[in-house]
Amino acid sequence: MDVTRETVSKTIERKIKTKKSKSLIRDIKNGWQLYVIFLLPLLYILVFKYYPMYGASIAFKDFDPVAGILGSPWVGMEHIIKFIKSYEFWGVMKNTLLLGLYEVLAGFPLPIILALSLNYIYKKKFKKAAQMITYAPHFISVVVMVGIIFIILDPMGPLNDLISLFGFSPINFMGESELFMSIYVWSGIWQNVGFGCIIFLAALAGVSPALHEAAIIDGASILRRIWHIDIPCIAPTIVVLLILNMGNFLDTGFEKVLLMQNPLNLSASEIIDTYVYKVGLTSPIPQYSYAAAIGLFKSIIGLILIVGANRMAKKVGQEGLW
């Protein structure tokens, strides 16, 4: 054992001595097998993630499918300016921002409350059952989820039955554009509140029992302990997650919005992603360049938001994403 240790430490010393340029080549030579292992994933990333970034340059060109990306003529910022000046711009931007903000603000506190509430349940079976049931909707697919929304909110569905039971006239939920965002956000909460609380439950499990014992002896009530012990202890987790959520709030569940969209609620449900999809892929004459420009516009704002959020996370003394 000792002999091997020595040889290892000697080789390490030698490595340190001959550092600089030689060791780089040697490291690569010694570790060539790692590069072989890494080749396929790297190729995948380059082709399917970085090539489209290069392809996004068609946002500044008039894309001609025959000439290809390289051969198409440059037009500069024309498409982006066209989008900003277009009639749809403010509506689409407003919907995207509002929906994202609404989702973060309404969806963020509830998992924390659920975690705190589960944390003070001492009946193990009840707690397990509650966790199991609230996590379950997370695994329902978007399509089925929207299908369920349609069924429950149908003009003849159970919710309207309840409403008319109280003497009100039934509401065509999916046809009201003012209701679209609330339906989207609250159905999302219904689906994900349980799963979202896992991480806070874990943070709560890390709170030292000694703090609680001391507080109990001093006669603190549960509410006091939540306020003065639990919340301060999980505050770092809360802050990081909140900031990161704010960072990618533009990435609302586009697939779900697309499914929930109909001509009646379009004025509230048209967001950047659905607009790109329509302009670029479903219109009879696909405007690839214009759609790519709008997509790029969104990606860049998203990037700025994430980088900013990460900066903020570091500023408040937390670890960011990187």
Add this chain to the structure above:
Amino acid sequence: MQSSIPKSKGDRIFTVCNYIFLSLLILSVLYPLIYVVSASFSSADAVASGRVWLWPVDFSLEGYKAVFDYNMIWTGYANSLFYMVVGTSINVALTILAAYPLSRRDFRGRGIFMFLFVFTMMFNGGLIPTYLLVRDLGMLNTRWALIIPNAMAVFNVIITMTYFRSVIPKEVLESAQLDGCNDFKFLLKIVLPLSAPIIAVISLFYAVGHWNQYFSALIYLRDTDLFPLQLVLRNILIQSEIDPSMISDIGNYQKNVGLRELLKYALIVVASLPVLIIYPFVQKYFVKGVMIGSLKG
């Protein structure tokens, strides 16, 4: 924190309120699910007239019969299984191949590669360039379009890498190297056998992702024979495009309309069944995955 100190009145009130709150939450999560299941076992008549509200009314299996007779659903089922199994296998293989070198501290260029990977989580080329790439590669309207462009998720690479780092000590690698073990062998003979739990976690993540995916199919596929279940579901549940010839029972118009509605309920149950049956057994792996994901790499 249970203690021998008797609970104060305030705490008792809190506990009672807490149980009430959670019970209400559980009920509100369960009710829509129970409603759909109950309606699926009721007669078309009872559903249409709104008599179902909790338990099945006029118990019948008409809805399920309609689902079983609807051929597209079964092609969709088979296709989804195919995409899930093949896709997940490729996903897991690529993820391990990426995560292992990245977990090695002596992997030269690790920082650059790591940046290349993480950057794709924050910025992407967008829908249109990706679509054009898939088209140029000739994958439009083929099964590959649903598998290859989603061959790996960087998030899963990161959790796998974190796992490798925490589970495989440096000393194991050093002693294996002294015994003349190369990196291929080490990955195959030592890393893989030790990584069963993480493989379970990421397989689940990927498998659920494939099973629930509809959008790629929507933009890349034209041929209905290739449609995964979710796309068939979308056409039926969301667009209400039901092929009348697929419903064998062509009775009077009224009955047909009712049956169409009933078909939706039964379909939701049939489509969610695989996931919900497996779910209780694998729930802890998902939880584990969330926990590993929250650790920093």
